[in-house]
Amino acid sequence: MTDRPRPLRADAARNRARVLQVAYETFAAEGAAVPIDEIARRAGVGAGTVYRHFPTKESLFQAIVADRLHQVVERARALAAADPGEGLYAFLFLLAEQGATDLGLTEAFAGTGFDLTEALPEAEREFMGTVAEILAQAQQAGTVRPDVDAADIKTLMVGLQAMHRFRGDSEHMRRVYPLIRAALAVQKAEG
Amino acid sequence: MTDRPRPLRADAARNRARVLQVAYETFAAEGAAVPIDEIARRAGVGAGTVYRHFPTKESLFQAIVADRLHQVVERARALAAADPGEGLYAFLFLLAEQGATDLGLTEAFAGTGFDLTEALPEAEREFMGTVAEILAQAQQAGTVRPDVDAADIKTLMVGLQAMHRFRGDSEHMRRVYPLIRAALAVQKAEG
């Protein structure tokens, strides 16, 4: 796992971090179609520098997605630990909000021109594992119906991200969240 | 809207229709990244002919979306007339399925690099009017909760299309539809 033979020179590490940050912002704002040259320009480095740290454009994209995914999973765990019954809803709406501002992540999730499962199988597994865990807790707490599984939740996440992106970060989504809660709530004597 | 000074020569009209049809199929199957040359080739015309009818690639895309939207609205009206209570659900799931096979429409709906409201305000208005109409009928029939509005429905449509695109046309979505029904159903003594 220690796949960094040496800890990278200080200036190189700074550049790498800068490229990563700029690339994250740029992909988030404009999607994966942004040229590498543009990212290099915004980061104030030459294109070659980007390629030194990330051998292909796709690898840069992957690095960003993996990073975001990891952060999101960590936050999800914290939320679920704080309140198991609400954990799944908090997770769901957290990811939805990410989707509003992070086009790159949305594309990765939805598989639009980038296959998360194939490109980052480990990250995908970690993510799905966390979903399953948090879902089980919520089902035990009685806040989520027992007949949905982790795949269903991922599907809903993709949908929610799309909705959020469509509507922006506005108050509109606050109208939609209760609908999603109703969708997942334990059903009382289904009519 | 009548921005065609003359009603087009017969062969020109045929060409236009043919390009539109081929472009729809091609964009739907392979996304908006397909070159215009490829569409021209499949339509059996020169690239210049495509550009005569549609001055930019984007305008061709818009024309397709307008066309599809119109058809979808017509079908929605027919479904709602046949069964007012089920009409909204039928409409919703019809559009979702379109999203599974029609990348162009999905992108237009989600506003990914294409603002429907701005580009085709009339089509958008017609669409939203129909949604409002069918929604009102369902609410009167008691199959949809009264506190959702047409904008909410459009938001859900965008989400459903994204889910469908993500999962394909598979049986998986049949698991999700009941959740959406639960989301929209009249709530019985909400806890």
Next chain:
Amino acid sequence: MTDRPRPLRADAARNRARVLQVAYETFAAEGAAVPIDEIARRAGVGAGTVYRHFPTKESLFQAIVADRLHQVVERARALAAADPGEGLYAFLFLLAEQGATDLGLTEAFAGTGFDLTEALPEAEREFMGTVAEILAQAQQAGTVRPDVDAADIKTLMVGLQAMHRFRGDSEHMRRVYPLIRAALAVQKAEG
């Protein structure tokens, strides 16, 4: 074999011919490493035009080599028909001289970064067939020793091209030709 559905528009044909001619001269003078952009510039067209006629750089190179090879084979046949005994020598020295001015052909022959046999198997076969034919005639005429075969001749051709390229078109090679004749002449009582 009629793989040109239509005979090409006049201006396109002119451009194609111009690109071919310029590319021939440029590859001949500077080898296959010349950028396509440079060829386009010299031909007075855009890079896209080159790519319209030849889908890859390699295909352009191949087209030129095939053309040259064909011409050379035709001239070889004529020479051999005029004087069967001298035909092989004439052919050999003709190709050697080509090598002096045509780096592209030399590279193709020598297999330097371009595998003639693999890329143009038909041209290669035609070439080798002609060599075998002319060689057999010379052997029957008693001007070439019977224990050499077509492959040996090709090897000598590669060598002669290299020599010619090395020495230029100078009179120096006129000193070398008699050595090659001695190499191939029927041996008198080998010492």
Next chain:
Amino acid sequence: MTDRPRPLRADAARNRARVLQVAYETFAAEGAAVPIDEIARRAGVGAGTVYRHFPTKESLFQAIVADRLHQVVERARALAAADPGEGLYAFLFLLAEQGATDLGLTEAFAGTGFDLTEALPEAEREFMGTVAEILAQAQQAGTVRPDVDAADIKTLMVGLQAMHRFRGDSEHMRRVYPLIRAALAVQKAEG
């Protein structure tokens, strides 16, 4: 020629020798197109170190050629001393075989994008002097015809290297060597 003001520190000398050796092997095996970074990596030094010793890629190439040439000349002298009559042939075929495995040397000899005479006049002079010497010995021994000179021999060497490179190190060349012997042998009553 003593253009080294100081005799280099021990570690620097070691680095220089190591780069030279690795670069030779690498160029020989994979041609001059290998990036300098790759050579540096294989030599276990930084790219900057290569550039400290050899200010351009071409100068590194030249140093290698000079080195090889020197070695070849030494071996040639030994061979000729052992058997003056056979010396020239041994030299010729030795160099030819080098050409089969050493792309760099071949290119240097053939003058393909690298003019030996201009770049390394001293090495060239030493080489040609040795050729002349060994040739004279063979001519005195009666194994080589008297009307060829050192320049002719160099021309043949270039040709033989090209042939060897073309055919690889295979048995095929064993068919060609006798032809070269016949080319150079003293002629018996030429018809």
Next chain:
DNA sequence: TATGAATGAGCGTTCATTCAT
């Protein structure tokens, strides 16, 4: 009016060379 040839800016990527550490 239709054709499809031509344009040329742009993209992802490489690599000889320079320079801060």
Next chain:
DNA sequence: AATGAATGAACGCTCATTCAT
């Protein structure tokens, strides 16, 4: 003196759009 990170000019190739035929 050594390192290896950074640079930036190419390169092969694509494609939306224009324009001569």
